[in-house]
Amino acid sequence: MSAPLLSVRDLSVVVRNGEGEQTLLDRVSLDLAPGDILGLVGESGSGKSLLCRSLVQLLPSRAISVTRGEVWMGGRDLLALGDAQIQAVRGAEIGMIFQNPSSHLDPVMRVGDQIVEGLRFHRKLNRAAAQEEAIALMGQVGFTDPARQFAAYPHEFSGGMRQRAMIAVALSCDPKVLIADEPTTALDVTIQAQILRLLMELRERRGLSIILITHDLGVVAQTCDRIAVMRQGRVVEVGDKRDILARPQHRYTKALISSHPSMPTDEANDVVDDKVDAARLPAGPARPLVEIDDLHIRYPLSGGVFGRRRSFSAVAGVSLQIRAGETVGIVGESGSGKSTLARAMLGLIPISDGHVTFDGASLRLQREATLTKMRQQAAMVFQDPFNSLNPRLTIGQTLAEVLRVQGKVAPAAIPKRVDELLRLVELDPDYAGRRPRQLSGGQCQRAGIARALAVDPRLIVADECVAALDVTIQAQIVALFQRLVRTMDLTLVFIAHDLAIVRNLCERVVVMHHGRIVEEGPCAEVFERPREAYTAALIAAIPDIDPDRRLLAPPGLLAS
Amino acid sequence: MHRYSFILMRPLQFVPVVFGVSLITFILVRMIPGDPARVLLGARATPTAIANIRAQFGLDEPLWLQYLYFLRNLANGEMGMSIVYRIDVLRLIGTRIEPTFALILCSVLLSILIAVPLAALAARNQGRSIDHAIRFASTFGIGFPPFWLGLMLMMLLAVKYPIFPVSGYGETLGDKLAHLALPSLTIALSLSTVLLRSLRAAMVDWLKSDVTTAARARGMPESIVFWRHVLPNSIAPSINLLAVNIGWLIGGTVVIESIFALPGMGQLLVRAIFSRDYMVVQGVAMVFACATVLVNFLADIATVAVDPRVKL
Numbered sequence: 001m002s003a004p005l006l007s008v009r010d011l012s013v014v015v016r017n018g019e020g021e022q023t024l025l026d027r028v029s030l031d032l033a034p035g036d037i038l039g040l041v042g043e044s045g046s047g048k049s050l051l052c053r054s055l056v057q058l059l060p061s062r063a064i065s066v067t068r069g070e071v072w073m074g075g076r077d078l079l080a081l082g083d084a085q086i087q088a089v090r091g092a093e094i095g096m097i098f099q100n101p102s103s104h105l106d107p108v109m110r111v112g113d114q115i116v117e118g119l120r121f122h123r124k125l126n127r128a129a130a131q132e133e134a135i136a137l138m139g140q141v142g143f144t145d146p147a148r149q150f151a152a153y154p155h156e157f158s159g160g161m162r163q164r165a166m167i168a169v170a171l172s173c174d175p176k177v178l179i180a181d182e183p184t185t186a187l188d189v190t191i192q193a194q195i196l197r198l199l200m201e202l203r204e205r206r207g208l209s210i211i212l213i214t215h216d217l218g219v220v221a222q223t224c225d226r227i228a229v230m231r232q233g234r235v236v237e238v239g240d241k242r243d244i245l246a247r248p249q250h251r252y253t254k255a256l257i258s259s260h261p262s263m264p265t266d267e268a269n270d271v272v273d274d275k276v277d278a279a280r281l282p283a284g285p286a287r288p289l290v291e292i293d294d295l296h297i298r299y300p301l302s303g304g305v306f307g308r309r310r311s312f313s314a315v316a317g318v319s320l321q322i323r324a325g326e327t328v329g330i331v332g333e334s335g336s337g338k339s340t341l342a343r344a345m346l347g348l349i350p351i352s353d354g355h356v357t358f359d360g361a362s363l364r365l366q367r368e369a370t371l372t373k374m375r376q377q378a379a380m381v382f383q384d385p386f387n388s389l390n391p392r393l394t395i396g397q398t399l400a401e402v403l404r405v406q407g408k409v410a411p412a413a414i415p416k417r418v419d420e421l422l423r424l425v426e427l428d429p430d431y432a433g434r435r436p437r438q439l440s441g442g443q444c445q446r447a448g449i450a451r452a453l454a455v456d457p458r459l460i461v462a463d464e465c466v467a468a469l470d471v472t473i474q475a476q477i478v479a480l481f482q483r484l485v486r487t488m489d490l491t492l493v494f495i496a497h498d499l500a501i502v503r504n505l506c507e508r509v510v511v512m513h514h515g516r517i518v519e520e521g522p523c524a525e526v527f528e529r530p531r532e533a534y535t536a537a538l539i540a541a542i543p544d545i546d547p548d549r550r551l552l553a554p555p556g557l558l559a560s
Numbered sequence: 561m562h563r564y565s566f567i568l569m570r571p572l573q574f575v576p577v578v579f580g581v582s583l584i585t586f587i588l589v590r591m592i593p594g595d596p597a598r599v600l601l602g603a604r605a606t607p608t609a610i611a612n613i614r615a616q617f618g619l620d621e622p623l624w625l626q627y628l629y630f631l632r633n634l635a636n637g638e639m640g641m642s643i644v645y646r647i648d649v650l651r652l653i654g655t656r657i658e659p660t661f662a663l664i665l666c667s668v669l670l671s672i673l674i675a676v677p678l679a680a681l682a683a684r685n686q687g688r689s690i691d692h693a694i695r696f697a698s699t700f701g702i703g704f705p706p707f708w709l710g711l712m713l714m715m716l717l718a719v720k721y722p723i724f725p726v727s728g729y730g731e732t733l734g735d736k737l738a739h740l741a742l743p744s745l746t747i748a749l750s751l752s753t754v755l756l757r758s759l760r761a762a763m764v765d766w767l768k769s770d771v772t773t774a775a776r777a778r779g780m781p782e783s784i785v786f787w788r789h790v791l792p793n794s795i796a797p798s799i800n801l802l803a804v805n806i807g808w809l810i811g812g813t814v815v816i817e818s819i820f821a822l823p824g825m826g827q828l829l830v831r832a833i834f835s836r837d838y839m840v841v842q843g844v845a846m847v848f849a850c851a852t853v854l855v856n857f858l859a860d861i862a863t864v865a866v867d868p869r870v871k872l
Contacts, residue, residue, distance in 0.1 A: 058776055091778030103770040108792050108867055117788070118778050153868040166774075173778050 004031035004072075005209050006055070006094075006177055011069030013047075013054055013233075015061070024050055024064065026233045032177065037203060037210040039224035039241070041217060041256065043470040044441075047233040048213045052179045056090045057081075073177075092122045095175030099182035101162035105154040111165045112138070112150030118172030134172065140205075141168045142198060159334070160191035167198065171206075178202075181213045188333040188497055193541040196223050215470055217260045218543035221245055229253045241547060259475035260545045288321040289359055289459060289491050290345060295319070296353035297340050314340040316515035317354070324458065327485055327492045329502030329523065331538070332512035338495045341512070342461045345493065346378055347371050359458075376406065379452035383464040385444035389436040395422070395447045396432030402454040421450040425480060442473035449480065461493045466501060478505050499542055503527050511535045563864060566872040570860070574853055581849040582634065582842075586627050589841050596643050596836035617643060617839075630842070639846075640839035644832070649843035653825065657847070659729050660813055660824035662736065666744035668806060671752035676791075679756045683763035684786060694756070701753030710746040710819045717742060727821040743820040747813075751805055758801050762794035769793075796867045803859030807852040 013025040025047050032038050040048045053059060055071050055078060071078040078089060098104045106114055115134035119125045125133060131150070138146035141164045154162055163183060170178060180199065184192035200223060202208050214220060220227055221241065228238040229250065237250045248254045297315040315337045322328055330338045343349045345356060347363050347370065356363040359377065361370040382388035389398060399418045403409045409417045419429040425446040436444055445465060452460050462481070466474040478501055485492050496502050502509055503523055510520040511534070519532045530536040597613040598605065614620045617640075618629055633640055639649035682694040718726040730736040766772065767790055775785045814826035825844055832840035864870050 053777075056777065058773065060773075087779050087781060089779070090776065091780070096774070096777040098770065098774060100770065104774040106771045106775075106789050106793070107869060108796075109789070117780070117784070121784070122779060155869045169774075170778065 003033075005034045006032040007072040008051075008055070009070045009072065011051070011054060011071065012067045013050060013059070013064060014067050015064045017063060024233050025054065027069070028230075028233075028235050030228055030235065030238065032209050032211060033225075034176075034209055035203060035207050036226060037200075037212055037224045039220035039227045040211055040213045040230060041215065041220055041227060042230035043215060043472065046230040048230050049181050051230070052096070052181060052211060052213060054079075055179070056094050056096075057086050058090070091118060091170075091173035091175060093175055094177045094179060095170035095173055096179045096181065097163070097166045097170050097183050099185050101159070101166040101186075102154065105162060105166060105169070107154055110151050110153060111157070111168075112152075114165070114169050115172045118169060122173040134168075137168045137171055138165075141165075141171070141202075142194070143168075158191075159187055160194060163187065163191075163195050164198065167195075167202075171202070175208070177209045177211065179211045179213070182215070183212070184219065185214070185216075189499065189541040190333060190538060192219070193543070196543070199223065216543065217245070217256055217471070218545050221545045221547045222543040229256070245545065245547065255472060257545065259472045287360060289324040289326075290320075290322040290493075291357040292318055292320040292341075292345065292355070293357070294354040295341070295344060295351065295356060297337075297344055297349065298352040313515050315344065318512075318515070318517055320510060320517065320520075322459075322491060322493065324491050325489065326508060327494065327506045329506035329509040330493065330495045330512060331497065331499050331502050331509060333497060333538075335514075336512040337515040338512050339463050340515075342380070342463050342493060342495050346380055346461055347374055348380075376408075376455065377457055378459040378461065379455040379457040381445075381448050381452050381460060381462040381465045383467055385441055385448050385465075385468065386436055388448055389444060389451075391436055394433050394435050395427075395439070395450075398447070398451055399432070399454050402451055406455055408456055417454075421454055422447075424453060424484070425450045440473075441469050442476060445469060445473075445477055446480070449477075449484075453484070458489070459491045459493070461495070463495045464497065465494075467497065474501065481505060499527070499538060511538070563868070563871060564861075566864075567861060570857060570872075574850075574857075577853055578846070578850060581846055582631070583627070585842050585845040585849070586630060587623075589838050589845075590623065592833075592836065594836045596838055599836045600643050613643075617641065639843040642832075642837055642840050644835050644837045644840070649839045652828070652840065653843055653847055656823060656825045656828045658824075659736075659740075659822045660810075660817070660826060662740055663743055663747070663813055663816070663822060663824060664806065664809055666737075666740050667747035667751060667809065668802070670744050670748035671755055674748060674752040675755035675759055678752075679759035679763060680786065680791070682756075682760045683767060683790075684782075686764050686767070695760075698753040698756050701749050704750070706746055706750055707815050707819060709749055710743065710816060713742050713746055714819070727819075729822055739820075739822070743816045743822060746816060746819075747809065751809070754805060755798055755802060758798045759794055762797050763790055766790040766793045792866060796863060796870075799859050799862050799866070803856050806855045810848050810851050810855070 008028060008030040011025055011028045012023065014021045014023050028047075028051055030038070030051075040051070042048050050060070050064075054066055057066075057079065059065065066079055069079065073089075073093065078086065081089065105111070112131070112134050115137055116127075116130045119130040119133050120127070123130075123133075135146045135150055138149060143149045143161070143164065149157075154165065157165065166183075178199075183199070184195050187195060196219065199210060199212070203210060212220070212224060224241050226239065227241050227244045228235050229244070229252065230236065231250075231252045237244060237248065237253050244253060245257065248257055295315055295318045296313060298311040298313050300311050318337075318341060320341075330341065332338045340349065344351055347356070347367075351364065358370055358374050361373055363370045363374075389395075393401070396415075396418050399421055400414050403414045403417055404411065418432050422429045422431060427443060427446050427450065431439065431443065431447070436447070439447065448465070449462075452462075466477050469477065481492065481494070482505060484490055492506075494502060494506055506523050508521065509523045509526050511518050511526065511532070513534050519526060519530065519535045526535060527539060530539060595610070595614075596617075597610045597619065600613060601609055611620070618626055621629070630640060637650065639653075641647070642649050642652055645652055678694050678698075682691045685691045714726060717723050724741045725739050728739060730739045767786075771789050771793065772785050775789050776782075780788075813824060814830055816822070817824045817826035818830065825847065828840065829844045831837075832844065860872055864872060
């Protein structure tokens with residue numbers, strides 16, 4: 001390795017609160033070589049983001065401070081710099097992009113002007129030159145019509161384009177090091193692949209060194225040269241990507257690798273015999289539990305006094321049958337209509353056209369009766385575990401409320417049933433007394449699942465219920481679902497944009513695109529031999545944990 | 561500019577609003593007990609004289625016919641004859657609208673000039689003593705009733721230190737502004753506190769936002785971060801607050817105009833109510849209502865202008 005461009009030595013950061021000091025970063029040392037991509041891996045709360053913000057003295061609170069250590073770059077210690085000097089380093093030498101471009105871009109400023117701002121301030125260009133350069137930069141990061149898009153506002157772009165804008169804003173200051181803080185976590189797999197490819201390209205073209213913060217080992221395997229694994233404020237393992245992925249030393253790294261929901265390799269596929277798969281499909285009763293027939297859901301777009309009424313079809317003619325006891329995964333990019341379909345399935349949103357039938361009762365023909373039946377026999381688990389639980393109620397109260405309304409359990413037996421439910425989702429019954437804020441994301445999601453189980457449902461619809469969780473927690477929740485489906489008589493509809501998780505959990509998969517089902521079939525079959533180009537592109541875009549299995553998706557397919 | 565197309569469409573909605581306002585004020589004014597003819601002619605008027613006056617002003621017609629006359633006159637740009645002043649109400653209002661309009665404009669500008677810098681100062685020093693001082697001072701602005709504040713300012717800045725005139729309205733522009741200074745300041749001192757609190761709260765939020773983190777991360781100095789990113793984002797919620805307060809002000813200038821003897825619409829309204837001058841009360845109420853609608857319309861335009869995400 002050549003002489004490091006950036007070198008962190010023994011960096012410790014503490015937070016001071018009422019009770020005293022708590023160490024957030026504990027003697028962290030790292031090196032970043034010129035032109036390298038360093039993957040910083042670890043769970044939320046492990047200190048990855050804090051480490052990167054500490055490098056440029058951007059600590060999130062006055063209570064947090066650096067107690068020891070040095071950050072060497074260009075022959076000086078960045079931590080010793082004064083306010084004015086570190087300001088010149090920020091952006092110009094170390095740039096940053098963030099997980100959520102929607103909240104990090106200024107919503108009331110034109111995208112182009114946000115790029116111009118950096119060019120004018122750091123590179124001292126005049127207005128006209130800066131504008132020209134900004135348009136060139138926008139072209140470099142993949143805007144198709146930069147001259148026109150210059151004047152657009154962030155909300156007019158998709159998530160992927162916003163992240164490109166964010167990258168252009170960071171590049172406007174011409175940094176040597178780019179810190180990318182979970183840049184693709186909020187994006188679809190196909191868009192993630194595009195953004196990662198863009199970052200690699202920029203590294204080649206501009207000689208950029210990148211620190212890539214992520215919790216996804218697949219992303220690291222595909223892009224990085226070196227990996228540093230963080231846990232509880234410490235770097236527990238650091239080294240070459242291939243070494244660490246092939247021979248992890250630390251217990252935690254091993255756990256991370258084993259919980260990665262990678263697609264099985266080709267050899268593994270041979271083990272899964274098609275005949276066995278077919279035999280496993282439940283013979284089931286003749287009548288499906290849920291029957292969806294030519295379902296349309298449209299939203300009005302503009303409704304001005306004289307404006308033409310136009311509408312947007314979120315779901316455009318979907319037919320689907322779900323048999324009792326089945327586990328069905330619905331996958332697709334954001335905007336493909338999978339969540340809308342799930343909500344319509346439970347009668348949560350009005351149907352524009354077509355039929356939804358639950359256990360023989362049609363939502364269109366006997367709306368009230370069917371809804372009553374659904375509410376007693378079906379339940380939903382939501383994406384955001386915190387916001388879907390009432391913050392003012394304890395977990396026990398939330399569960400008891402469901403039990404009381406359902407009336408299936410005698411009032412006196414409710415506390416006992418709450419205990420049972422919590423045990424069922426592997427939470428300690430003591431948690432009944434806690435409020436959502438006192439729980440971690442994974443624990444909250446378990447509580448959300450317990451709430452769904454409180455209905456004693458035949459059908460559970462889980463809408464992106466692991467998307468917001470760390471990988472190791474994801475793996476635990478998926479295992480929980482697997483156990484519940486196996487031991488209870490449950491039908492599960494599992495919606496996810498993460499194909500690997502669906503592959504692990506579901507028997508059947510439905511691929512959606514632009515409100516339509518493009519492909520459906522047994523999981524093993526669809527993932528091994530996708531019929532549709534779109535499905536193939538989705539599968540190819542999953543970053544595999546094996547660095548030799550490249551992100552192959554041809555760009556043309558993704559653009560469609 | 562598709563986003564601004566509501567500017568053309570919205571005025572169409574004003575028609576039913578104005579129509580409704582006219583109907584309501586017409587009925588309400590006539591529900592006030594008392595007879596304008598009797599008030600005009602005094603206690604010793606003969607029944608014949610009263611009947612004459614009633615016939616002259618159409619007060620003896622059935623209510624619905626009176627309302628139709630009122631609408632017909634409105635269509636011709638007249639609001640009927642004032643019983644007391646004996647001129648058309650619209651012309652009468654024309655002579656009184658300027659001081660009220662000028663007072664409201666000066667008050668609003670002054671409160672913005674007070675609120676924005678102080679909110680910025682407080683937000684940027686959140687939790688420090690200057691922030692506490694500004695917030696403490698602002699509770700006084702909210703706490704003191706404007707009539708008392710007006711009297712105190714008059715005592716201090718017109719009587720003890722005669723910098724501004726005590727009361728009345730001037731002839732030349734400079735003279736007018738001098739007469740408006742104290743009443744505007746009185747209103748601005750209470751209005752600015754409301755603005756200040758809402759602005760400061762928004763600024764504190766935006767100072768902690770991801771947008772500012774990102775701006776700082778690319779090396780922008782605090783001044784750019786604040787004036788270019790925090791301020792424009794913080795304005796939006798205060799615009800509607802300001803509009804609601806101006807709407808309230810339009811009806812609330814009565815007290816201030818009385819204290820400072822400004823010959824504005826508030827004064828006109830008070831006198832008209834006492835003399836049961838139906839046509840004037842009706843006319844002033846309609847002008848107030850239309851002004852409120854107009855202010856909210858302007859606020860909508862301003863909101864769309866500062867926040868590109870808003871669509872109306």
